[in-house]
Each structure stands twice: as C-alpha cells, then as structure tokens.
Amino acid sequence: MIKWIGAGLILLGAGGFGVGKAAKFYRQMRQLHSFSNALEILKCELNYTLLPLPELCRVTAERSERVCAGVLRDYARLLEQGSPRKMAAAACLENNALCLPEEAQTALLEMLSSMGRYDLDGENRLLSRTQLRLEAAIRTGEAEKRPMVKGYAALALCTGAALAILLM
Amino acid sequence: MQKEIRQALAVCPPELQRAVEALPEATQRYMEELRLRIGREAAVTTGKREAPLAVTVRPEWVESILASATGHAVYSAQEMLKNGFVTLRGGHRLGICGTAVYQNGTLSTLKDISSLNLRIAREMKGIGNRAADWLWTRPRSTLIIGPPGRGKTTLLRDLIFQLSQRFSHRVCVADERMELAAVVEGSPQFDLGPKTDVLSGVKKARAVEMLLRTMNPQWIALDEITSEEDVNAMVRASYCGVRFMATAHAETPSELRQRPVYRSMVEAGVFENLIVILPDRTLKLERMISLD
Known part of the structure; x- marks a missing residue:
C-alpha cells in the first residue's frame, strides 16, 4: 500500500511541477505576443488617427487579448482620473495578472511612463524600441524552450525509473 | 455654475475649480477667461x-x-x-505662454510653460438677430471685425445658425481650430443649424477648396482670417459664386484696410457687407467700401 502511495506522490509532484512550469511558460509567451501585437496596433492607430492617449489605449484594448486589454484600459482610466503617467503606468501593470519576464515588464513600464510626451516621430521610436525589447524576450523564451524540454524529458525518465524501482 | 464654465474647468485641478465655484454668480455669468500665471494669484x-x-x-x-x-x-x-493654444472639448481655448523650442529652424513646441489663459466659449442665440435681418435684405459675403475678446466668434456662430435655420441656406463651416462647432465624435457641441456641414481641423485655405469641391455650399463660414493663403483661397472661391461669412481682427474698417494681409481681399471685393462690433458690443452694419 505504502508503495502505491509513494508512487502516486512522485507522479503527482513531478507531473504538477512539469505542468505548472509549462503552463507558466506558455502564458508568458502568449502575453509577450499579445503585447507585441498590441504595440503594432497602437502604432497604426497612432499614425493614422493621432487620438489622445486614453482613447488610443481604449481603441487598442478593444482589439487586444484579455490581460493586455486590461492593462491598457486601466492605464487610460487612471490618466483620465488625473494620475501622473508614471504612477498610472506602475499601477496598471501591478493591477493586472501579468506573467512576463522582468525585462519585458521593465520595457512596458518605461514605455507607459513616457508615452504621450513626444511628437509623432518620438512616439514611433518609443513604440519600436519597446517592440524590439519584447521581441528579444520572445526570442529568449523560444531559446529556453529546448533545454526546458530536455529537462522535462529527463524528469519524466527519472520519475519512470523511480516508479519502476518502487513497484519492483 | 454654467454648463460652459463647468465644461471648460474640467481640465483644471479641483482646488482651482472650487475657487471659481466660490465666485459670485454674476461674476461667473460674465466670466470670459481664467488666467493662470505660475506663482501668482489665479484671476478671472x-x-x-x-x-x-x-x-x-x-x-x-x-x-x-x-x-x-x-x-x-x-x-x-x-x-x-506650435501656435500657442489648445482647443478643448466644447470649443474653449487654452492659450499658452512659455519658451519656444526650435528644431531645424522651425518652431516645434513650447516648454517651461509659465502662463495659461482659458477662454470660455459660449453659445448666445439671438445676438445676431439685427445683423441677420439686415443680411436677409442683403445676402452677400459678410466680414465681421473687432479686436480680440469682443465676441466675433460668438456672433459668427449665431449668424451661421440663423443662415441655416432661418434662411434655410446650406452653410459649410471650415472649423480649423475646432472652436466654431467644437465637434466631438462627429456631433457639434454648438447648434449651428440643420443645414450646416462642418469640416474640422483642416487649414482654412485647404478647407475652402475641399468644401467647394465636395459639399456644394451656398455659404462658407470661417473664423479668424489671418494669412495670405486664406485670403487667396477665398478670392479664388468667390469667383465660383459661393458667399463667405468670416471674422478678422481689426477694430475699425480703416484699420482693416491698412493691414496688408486684408488689402487684397478688400481690393478683390470678396466681402460686400461689413459688421463692426463696437466697444459696447453693439453692431455697426455697413457696406464694405473698397480701397479707392
């Protein structure tokens, strides 16, 4: 009986760890892609309509995924309530369930803290620079995927071996 | 507090809004501007x-x-x-003073802002009744003159309304600074009448051409003719049979004729009617007399 309980715990622990890691990785990648896409929309809307910042963020939020849309909507709301840019930027990133690498989060914070302060050319440069930083984070994530898969394969082998020994 | 004042004050911090709210009602009613200079007392x-x-x-x-x-x-x-102002929702204008920033020899923006002047835009239906009665007998291109702050834009707004509503004429408004109609999300904040079309944010000279080509106007209304370009566009358009209703900065007809930018306009006979807003804000209606 004790063997079965041990085997169950090993399976649960190893499986839970693997699934958790994988879920976090995919969530992170999905959010990175979502923000990167949102920046592209933001850039198009900005150049085409020159909308004021809160409206620009709302229009972009309508075409973005849930978490990203939440950040943009919160940012627009806080600006309209009179919060200074830096405070609005920090608060909107904090209030939403973000699962981003630190570098990407810093890039977004810097972008939101400075948006709306420059002419069109300056805004375009700011958005492009942030987009590059997000893309670099995506590439890093993709590069980490292979060793991660190897690690999980090793974990699966070890778990299998442990089970076999336990059940012998 | 009046709707217009509340709307204009929406951009101000609560402390300033409360200070204006505390003013006697008569002062609020006649309040034209809110003047803000850093380190000084705010004033109306x-x-x-x-x-x-x-x-x-x-x-x-x-x-x-x-x-x-x-x-x-x-x-x-x-x-x-770049032009030292921002138009707010409702057509109110925020004038700005600061230090100029030049890039490649052209003014790019203002920094170190030191003063602001918030001008309240108002709709005053009926102030142009007398002028409108006169226009009914002489429906020709009309120029409204007066110095800054005497109510040229407010009068123009009422005359546009009357041309559109009372005369049933098709009026197109070239609202470059978005003060005349103050369109927000496609709907004018001021009532300019049922037969009025508004083109917002386009430079006046370009707007005149666009309206003429696309909207078949009987009248084109524009506020504050300031450049040679605007005058040239109006001269060209006047040959197409369209009439103008416009405003210009000048206290008297002779001052108008002295200013080089208006000289060609007067010479070309674009305007046949002249409305002068006098210091007591009554209107003097006269025929435009050419330079000779």
Missing part, C-alpha cells in the same frame, strides 16, 4: 476687469492642465501647441 476676466481668485497657481497645476487639455498626448496637439 469679465470684460476689461481682471478679478483675482484666492489661490496661487502652482507649477504642477499648469502641468496637469496641459496634460488634460492635450489628452495626455503632445503628438495629437502638436500643431496647436
């Missing part, structure tokens, strides 16, 4: 009088007013900032 102007408010203007107020006025986006108000 009613006519020629400037009455101080019991609050001192702080630098962060100026920053926050500008942020709200520009929609937190310098890029969207850059053209206006």
